[in-house]
Amino acid sequence: MTEEQLLAAADDELMLGHRDSEWTGLAPHVEADVALSSLAQDEMAHAAALYTLLSPADPDALACGREPTAYRHAPLLEVGGRDFAFSVTRQYLYDIFEEQRIRQFLGSGWPELRAIAERMSREEKYHRMHDRALMAALGDRLQPALNRAWPLALGLFEGTGLAEAEWRAVVVPELTAWGLIVPEAEPVLGRTQHGPDFEELWNDLTGLFRSDPSRHW
Template identity: 35%
Template sequence: MKDSTTAEIALERLPKEQREAWQTVLLILADDELAAGHRASEWLGLAPSVEEDIAFASIAQDELGHARFYYQWLARLENTDVDAFVFRRPSADWRNAVFLERVRGDFAEAMLRVWLYDEWDAIRLKALASCSFAPLAVGAKKMLCEEEYHLEHARAWMKRLASGGEARVRLTTALAHSFPALADLADFGSANFVLPELLGVDIHSLRDEWKKEVAERLEALRLVCPAWPEPQSGGRMGRHTEDMQELLSTMTEVSRWLPEVSW
């Protein structure tokens, strides 16, 4: 039944080079979900309605759950624990996209960020769902079930924000402000080259699929799609902005104060 792309592989027993490539991919996925989830969670108590407040925070919690799934695999491979990844890593060791670490703007910018990221994440997860690392493929399928509703939620909000008035003005500003920061989102850093081997698809086709989806949806909302920046590996190589320092210092505050605290 199984073809070469779905055959189960034991990650621990892979040649060092391949195992490291998977670890790079897992860390990128985990750090993206954690940074996105953390920034979204900052909206708790601030979203424009009490309904959206709970919904946005609930979706943020889903992202943290996805991050936890990836970190558990990494922890197993590196014989450490999940907290080591979240609370005890300097900024340069994080592999999330710079776009996801940026400090909170207004709600239009937050929703735009969630939407752009969710569109990319869905494309990336579809590729992962048929990868050769079976536990990851299974996890990706489960995550896609949740992401379907995240995406529906974000798309509904995009439509609503684009519908006119102050919301549309804010969304247009957010688009101009966000696009230049998208250089490293659709990227797997040093794993870009081995992506065809791992996922059976290359980074260019994944990236193009995402850009097409985004451009088409913006056009349907009669919004001008800003120029795409040249792809770069930025955050995927550990090159972050001061915003990442701020994120980490807030997130690790309690664990630094009481390293042995039980959560």
């Protein structure tokens, strides 16, 4: 478990939390709106806990004070736009990946990280129950979203030391049972280089902080 891997985890959570929060008030129905807003708060809180571990004196500066090239999230998490099916599919693929990552944290030699991971793990079980219920309900209508999200999801594993096969063993049978065809694709890598969606996200996410970095929020 390296600091770089922990930073990647914190950045993943922050970007997903931000993207989920963009649905507040705009999701297709009110229950989805409540759920996505709550998911966003959870992911943001997990990010905050990890940034605090990495930089106890100034977690905000770590979260919002870096240049775009210094962020280490996977491309899956920066994708924006108003595609609800994509958001649902992304959340599921990511939350199963995260379950694996939390196990990695729980096995680390860092007691503070293990304590945070323990807490994350208890909250995340609600994410997976919710994700699975939505995926099952929407079924094969999610095929275009899955086709788009799949190669990006494969890119989650870059540099994490986690085994993609372990994740596939969970998601492939479930996706198949929901009537979806798992695409064949190469992973889209990019934890160190980000696309145009991130430029927009970064401006939105960090603009207020950068306007006065000395302020305590």
